[in-house]
Amino acid sequence: xxxxxxxxxxxxxxxxxxxxxxxxxxxxxxxxxxxxxxxxxxxxxxxxxxxxxxxxxxxxxxxxxxxxxxxxxxxxxxxxxxxxxxxxxxxxxxxxxxxxxxxxxxxxxxxxxxxxxxxxxxxxxxxxxxxxxxxxxxxxxxxxxxxxxxxxxxxxxxxxxxxxxxxxxxxxxxxxxxxxxxxxxxxxxxxxxxxxxxxxxxxxxxxxxxxxxxxxxxxxxxxxxxxxxxxxxxxxxxxxxxxxxxxxxxxxxxxxxxxxxxxxxxxxxxxxxxxxxxxxxxxxxxxxxxxxxxxxxxxxxxxxxxxxxxxxxxxxxxxxxxxxxxxxxxxxxxxxxxxxxxxxxxxxxxxx
Ligand SMILES: C[S@@+](CC[C@H](N)C(=O)[O-])C[C@H]1O[C@@H](n2cnc3c(N)ncnc32)[C@H](O)[C@@H]1O
Numbered sequence: 001x002x003x004x005x006x007x008x009x010x011x012x013x014x015x016x017x018x019x020x021x022x023x024x025x026x027x028x029x030x031x032x033x034x035x036x037x038x039x040x041x042x043x044x045x046x047x048x049x050x051x052x053x054x055x056x057x058x059x060x061x062x063x064x065x066x067x068x069x070x071x072x073x074x075x076x077x078x079x080x081x082x083x084x085x086x087x088x089x090x091x092x093x094x095x096x097x098x099x100x101x102x103x104x105x106x107x108x109x110x111x112x113x114x115x116x117x118x119x120x121x122x123x124x125x126x127x128x129x130x131x132x133x134x135x136x137x138x139x140x141x142x143x144x145x146x147x148x149x150x151x152x153x154x155x156x157x158x159x160x161x162x163x164x165x166x167x168x169x170x171x172x173x174x175x176x177x178x179x180x181x182x183x184x185x186x187x188x189x190x191x192x193x194x195x196x197x198x199x200x201x202x203x204x205x206x207x208x209x210x211x212x213x214x215x216x217x218x219x220x221x222x223x224x225x226x227x228x229x230x231x232x233x234x235x236x237x238x239x240x241x242x243x244x245x246x247x248x249x250x251x252x253x254x255x256x257x258x259x260x261x262x263x264x265x266x267x268x269x270x271x272x273x274x275x276x277x278x279x280x281x282x283x284x285x286x287x288x289x290x291x292x293x294x295x296x297x298x299x300x301x302x303x304x305x306x307x308x309x310x311x312x313x314x315x316x317x318x319x320x321x322x323x324x325x326x327x328x329x330x331x332x333x334x335x336x337x338x339x340x341x342x343x344x345x346x347x348x349x350x351x352x
Contacts, residue, residue, distance in 0.1 A: 004157040004212065006174040006181075010266040011155065012096055017213050019097040024072045025151070030270055031253045033151050034154035034232070034342055035074035037334040039325070040304060042077020045148070047299040049078070051197055052228055057244045063124045065146035065223065067153030067216070072104040079108060089131040090124055094139045104135040105114070111135075139223060147220045147229045153280075154233050155273040156212035160250070161188060165203035168316035169195070170208070171352040174263060181263040193282040198277070201242035208241065208249065208273040210280075217350070224352040232292060235275040235346035239273055249274045277346060287351040293343035296336055305333045 011018045023029070026036045034041040054293055062085050066074060083089070092115075095101045105111050107328030114135040116122055123132070124140045129222040139147075157235050162181075171188040175179055190198060196207060203208050220229045241249045252269040277289070292296070307329035308329035316325035337343040 001174050002159055003172050003183075003235050004064050004159045004209075006266070007262070007271050008157040008212075009062055009155070011271060013267070014098070016267040017097075018270055019155075019210055019269065020099055022099075023270055024231070026073070028134070029071075030255055033346065034255070034336055034345075035070075035150060036079060037079055037335045037342070038328055039077040040209075040301070040329050040332040041296075041336055042074050043081040044296050044299045044301055046075065046078045046081035046083040048199070048295075048317075049089075049146060050084045051299070053083075053088065054227055056144060058085075058088070059144055060088055060124070061090065061144065062130075063140070063143040064091045065090065065094055065139050065143065065145070065147050066091065067094045067149040067220070069095045069100075069104070069135070071100055072106070072108065072135070074148075076108055076151060076333075077100075079110070079133065079313055082180070085129040087129050090126075090132045090145075092120065092123060092139070093133070094136055094137065095135060096180060098137070101135045104133075110131050126138065126303040128209045140222045141225070142225055143223055143334040144225050145227045147223055147227070149216075149220075149231045149233075151233055153213045153216065153231055153275045153284070154273060155209070155270070156210065156216060156290070158208040158210045158212065158271045159188075160206050160247075161190065161198065162207045163195075163199055163201075163203055165199075167195070167199070169198070171209070180275045181266070183263070193243055194279060197238050197278045197282060200237070205242040206247050207238055208275070208276060210276050210333065213275060214279055214283050217280050221284060221350055221352055225296075227241060227352055228287075229348075229350040229352070231275075231280075232295075232345055233275040233348075234344075235277045235348070237278045238276045241274045241276055244274075262311050275346075276350065282350065291343065292345040292347055293337045293339075295347040298331075 025033045110132045115136045119138050125132050126315035163169050169190045170190050172183040173186045175184045254269040262271050308326035
């Protein structure tokens with residue numbers, strides 16, 4: 001099978017896939033994402049949601065579809081931040097893993113359950129005051145609002161390919177050999193638009209071919225009547241990714257540590273890649289590209305940290321939970337803005 005087929009099974013198969021069984025984002029999980037650093041990230045995303053809601057003319061119905069919601073931490077922080085769009089907000093957590101969807105109900109007032117297709121349809125078109133939250137494996141079309149994905153695209157199945165500089169491509173397939181699973185090189189075809197992007201990388205170097213990510217983006221844009229698609233991830237150009245020594249872009253994680261070879265013990269570790277921004281751009285050029293640092297500064301991280309500092313100073317002699325939470329913004333901001341880490345992630349926005 002292709003590596004993309006293998007990866008899809010290793011991460012998402014209902015009985016053995018990493019995300020269907022043991023895999024989790026979070027401090028006690030396998031890797032730390034921005035929402036899992038603490039509630040500050042969600043408070044800042046809430047500000048971006050408000051900005052979009054106002055830009056759309058404060059519609060009565062404002063739908064946010066968060067893809068790859070994991071355990072639902074970002075939604076909880078957004079609810080906690082009480083954004084101005086809350087009365088109009090219908091927030092759908094689209095998560096492929098049923099196991100992770102069972103975690104969404106925790107600490108989320110206004111959660112309406114794990115919905116099937118008709119349920120999703122009425123959720124995004126229903127009446128009544130928000131905020132309302134729900135979960136599903138299915139995402140709707142025809143919405144006004146925001147499609148959001150934090151660290152989803154690096155987890156969508158990809159192939160591993162190289163070119164010879166003359167328009168010929170090879171990929172790594174996965175075979176069952178004498179000593180277990182092994183890579184085998186096979187000739188392959190690549191669509192013209194992606195072939196042009198891949199050819200910008202040095203010939204002979206292995207690189208990810210991210211067809212699932214580009215298909216996700218095409219569908220995400222199609223889902224919106226009006227609004228914005230926002231994807232946040234570690235990203236680079238295909239040429240930059242291919243240039244990483246020893247395929248350093250192909251990473252595995254388990255229990256906050258780097259894991260072993262991706263073909264060892266399928267289902268026991270996360271498999272990820274840097275996201276190739278120029279491959280996504282074959283679907284549509286982003287309207288805005290910033291680093292996470294630039295994005296968070298623009299939506300007011302300094303102001304929220306200063307506010308937290310003041311609340312802490314006023315309550316330091318007898319701190320309550322709110323004061324402790326306010327103080328923790330300082331450390332959270334450092335982590336979210338850190339260079340060569342979360343601060344250097346890319347935030348890609350496609351306005352529809
Ligand atoms: C790296 S985790 C990120 C979780 C969360 N967004 C965060 O930032 O902490 C990626 C999540 O995407 C989910 N996922 C993968 N493919 C998906 C798809 N096509 N639709 C919805 N969820 C998906 C996985 O099950 C996993 O929970």
